[in-house]
Structures are given as C-alpha cells and as structure tokens.
Amino acid sequence: MWRWQRESGMRRALLDRIDWHVRAGERWALLGPNGAGKTTLLTLAAAVEFPSRGTVEILGCTMGRTDVQRLRERIGFVDARLGARFAPMLTVRQVVHTGATGTIGSFEERLSGLDRERADMLLGAFGLGPLGDRRFADCSQGERKRALIARSLVARPRLLLLDEPFAGLDVPGRETLLAALDRLAGTDPGLAIVLSTHHLEELPVSTTHALLLRQGRAVAAGGAAETLADDPLTACFGLRLRVIRQAGRWSAAAAAG
Ligand SMILES: Nc1ncnc2c1ncn2[C@@H]1O[C@H](COP(=O)(O)OP(=O)(O)OP(=O)(O)O)[C@@H](O)[C@H]1O
Numbered sequence: 001m002w003r004w005q006r007e008s009g010m011r012r013a014l015l016d017r018i019d020w021h022v023r024a025g026e027r028w029a030l031l032g033p034n035g036a037g038k039t040t041l042l043t044l045a046a047a048v049e050f051p052s053r054g055t056v057e058i059l060g061c062t063m064g065r066t067d068v069q070r071l072r073e074r075i076g077f078v079d080a081r082l083g084a085r086f087a088p089m090l091t092v093r094q095v096v097h098t099g100a101t102g103t104i105g106s107f108e109e110r111l112s113g114l115d116r117e118r119a120d121m122l123l124g125a126f127g128l129g130p131l132g133d134r135r136f137a138d139c140s141q142g143e144r145k146r147a148l149i150a151r152s153l154v155a156r157p158r159l160l161l162l163d164e165p166f167a168g169l170d171v172p173g174r175e176t177l178l179a180a181l182d183r184l185a186g187t188d189p190g191l192a193i194v195l196s197t198h199h200l201e202e203l204p205v206s207t208t209h210a211l212l213l214r215q216g217r218a219v220a221a222g223g224a225a226e227t228l229a230d231d232p233l234t235a236c237f238g239l240r241l242r243v244i245r246q247a248g249r250w251s252a253a254a255a256a257g
Contacts, residue, residue, distance in 0.1 A: 014037055014040045014216050015037045015040055015041055015044070015051075015216045015217075016216050016217055017217055017218070018041070018054075018213075018216075018217065018218050019218070020041075020211055020218065020221060022045075022159070022192050022194060022209075023192065024158065024190045024191075024192055025189055025190050025191070025192065025208075026192050026193075026208050026209050027185060027192070027193040027194075027195070027204065027206055027207050027208045027209070028192075028193065028194045028195070028207070028208070028209045028210060028211060029195055029196075029197065029203050029207050029209070029210040029211070029224065029228070030042070030194055030195065030196040030197075030210075030211050030213065031196070031197065031198070031200075031210060031211070031212050031213070031233075031236060032212060032213035032214055032219075032236055032237075033214065033236070033237055033238070034198075035215075036213040036214050036215065036216070036236075037213050037215075037216040038163070038164075038196040038213060039079070039163055039196070040216075041213065042077070042079070042161050042163050042194065042196060044056050044063075045058060045075075045159070045161055045194060046072070046075055046077035046161050047063060047068045047071045047072050047075060048072075048077070050063055050064060051063065058071060058075070058159065059071065059074050059075070059158055059159060072102075073102055073155060073157075074155075074157055074158050074159065075157050075158075075159045075160075075161065076149075076152030076153055076155075076157035076159070076160040076161065077152065077161045077163075078145075078148045078149055078152050078160075078161070078162050078163065078165060079163040079164075080163065080164060080167065082148055083136075083144050083145075083148055085104045086098070086104060086136055086137075087105070087106070088135065088136075088137040089135065089137075090106055090135070090136050090137075091132065091133050091134060091135055091136060092123070092128055092131050092132055092133070092134055092135075092136050092139060092143070092147045093119065093123065093132040093133065094106045094108065094136075095136045095147055095148070095151055096119045096122060096123060096128075096147055096150050096151045096154060097111055097115070097116070097119050097151075097154070098151060099119070099150070099151035099152060099153065099154030099155055100112075100115035100118075100119065100154045100155060102155060115154065118154055118156075119150070119154050120132075122150040122153055122154060123150060125150070125180060125183060125184070125187070126146040126147070126149060126150040126180045127146065127176055127180065128143065128146055128147055128150060131143060131147075140173070141168045141169060141173065142169045142170070142172075142173025142174075142176065142177065145165055145166075145169065145173075145177060146176070146177060146180060149162065149165065149177075149180070149181075153184075153188075157191070158190070158191065158192065159191075159192045159193075159194075160191055160192070160193045160194070161193075161194050162193070162194070162195040162196070163196050164196055164197060164198070165177060165195060165197075166197055166199070166202040174201075174202060178202070178204050178205075181193070181195075181204040181206065182204050182205055182206045185204070185206035186206075195207075199252075200228065200233075200243065200250035200251055200252045201249065201250070201251050203224075203228070203249070203250050205247075205248035205249060207224050207228075208223070208224055209221070209222060209223060209224055209227070210222070210224050210227040210228050211227075212227060212232055212233065212235075212236035213236070214235070214236050214237075214238075219232060219235050219236045220232035220235070220236065225245075228243060228245075228250050229243055230242055230243050230255070233252060234255075239254060240254065240255040241253070241254060241255060242254075242255040242256075
C-alpha cells in the first residue's frame with residue numbers, strides 16, 4: 001500500500017510485505033505504535049481502500065475483481081468517524097436499524113420483522129435494551145460504541161473490523177464492551193473479528209491471534225499466546241516490555257531495570 005506524501009513529494013509505503021490470513025472464527029488483535037499502519041490495514045480489509053500493489057482477498061473475493069458494494073455488505077466496520085455521520089435526532093434503536101439497510105439515513109419502512117427482531121436481540125446483547133429510545137447523540141461514548149457495533153452486526157457480517165473500539169472509554173465502559181465481545185464470540189463462533197488497540201488490557205479473553213505492526217511491516221503474527229509475549233511486543237513498540245497474562249486477560253508495562 002503506497003501513498004503520495006505531499007510534504008516530501010515522494011511516494012512512501014504505508015504497508016509493506018504483509019502476508020496475513022484471517023480465517024473464519026479467528027479473533028485477531030492488531031497492535032502497533034502510532035502510525036504503524038493499523039487503520040490503513042483495516043481500511044484495506046474493509047474494502048474501503050484498494051492496495052496499490054499486492055493482493056487483498058476478502059471473504060473469497062479478490063479486490064479489484066469484485067463488486068465492492070456487495071462485499072461491504074458482508075463486512076462490519078466500525079471506526080472512530082462512523083458515529084458522527086448519523087443525524088442527531090436518531091434514537092439508538094434507529095441507528096442500530098440502519099445496519100439492516102446499510103445506510104446512514106433511517107429507512108424504517110424498509111425493515112422486515114426479522115430485521116427488527118435481530119436488532120432487538122443485539123440491543124439486548126450489547127446492554128442497550130433500556131436505551132433504545134434515547135437519542136444516539138445524547139449517549140455516552142461507551143453507549144455509542146456499543147450501539148455502532150450492534151448496528152454493524154444486524155446484517156450478519158462474516159468479518160467484523162473494529163478500529164480502536166475502546167478509545168475514550170472509562171473502565172466500566174471498557175469492561176462492558178469486552179464482556180459483550182466475549183459473548184459475541186460464543187454466540188457467533190464463525191465470525192472473524194479484527195480489533196485494533198494500543199493497550200493489551202483492552203483485549204477480549206476470546207482473542208485467538210495477534211498481528212504486531214511497526215512502520216507498516218509485520219513484526220510478528222500468529223497465535224495470541226506466542227505473539228502477545230515480551231520479545232515480540234518489545235520489538236513492536238521499541239521499548240522493553242513485560243507482559244502478564246492473568247485470568248485470560250493481558251497487560252503490559254515497561255520491564256524493570
Ligand atoms: N492519506 C494519506 N496520505 C499520506 N499518508 C497517510 C495517509 N493516511 C495515513 N497516512 C500515514 O500512514 C501511516 C499509518 O497511518 P495509520 O493511520 O494507518 O496508523 P495507525 O497505526 O492506525 O496509527 P494510530 O495508532 O496513531 O491511529 C502514518 O504515518 C500516516 O501519517
């Protein structure tokens with residue numbers, strides 16, 4: 001993936017030599033320092049951007065040789081900008097319903113009974129049942145994040161991409177979202193999930209794999225137990241780190257001495 005750098009007038013690789021496969025049911029953590037390329041990689045995986053070189057195959061479709069609109073219907077992608085796109089008067093339930101129509105605007109008349117049932121089930125699964133009639137714009141950041149993830153699941157995607165879903169959440173907000181993601185892993189075991197974050201404390205217990213990026217390249221990729229370890233994370237962040245795993249959760253801090 002190459003981008004034109006206006007400042008230098010040069011082309012620079014934003015992602016380079018990445019050979020990464022995500023299979024059904026795998027739940028990946030995507031980690032790396034600021035500017036490592038996490039968002040860029042997720043926009044490729046979401047079929048939002050096209051690679052300038054190399055091949056991207058998503059859900060059996062090769063980018064550049066497929067109808068991206070139809071492909072995007074099978075992908076749930078939640079990034080930091082999504083929430084700001086909804087009209088302020090929409091309720092949480094209406095925002096979640098837009099997942100069925102694949103729109104930002106509300107088209108309630110197009111919803112089937114099954115769509116409404118699924119949306120209600122997801123509102124409950126993400127702890128939003130009592131908030132269905134609240135204006136989305138009035139919700140806390142954590143509530144909005146959960147509503148957007150619920151929205152992205154209404155159309156039963158096979159790939160869920162979450163770009164820094166914990167950004168701005170307090171500890172209870174983080175823990176509520178983590179519990180919802182762990183439940184989702186149990187209720188939809190075939191769903192592939194990729195979640196980017198800066199903090200190991202924000203990884204669901206159900207994480208199965210990790211990809212560590214640094215300066216657009218993969219430092220390590222593989223099973224969570226081997227990849228989320230002292231040496232790979234030290235190489236990724238350029239700081240000697242010690243990783244602790246307790247009750248399935250990870251945390252990291254600078255190594256002493
Ligand atoms: N449209 C663009 N044109 C030029 N450079 C870009 C463009 N988009 C991103 N970049 C650069 O690509 C690099 C990777 O950006 P990206 O947003 O993917 O990183 P990230 O790992 O998600 O970072 P962060 O953790 O800070 O969100 C950065 O150096 C960024 O400045």
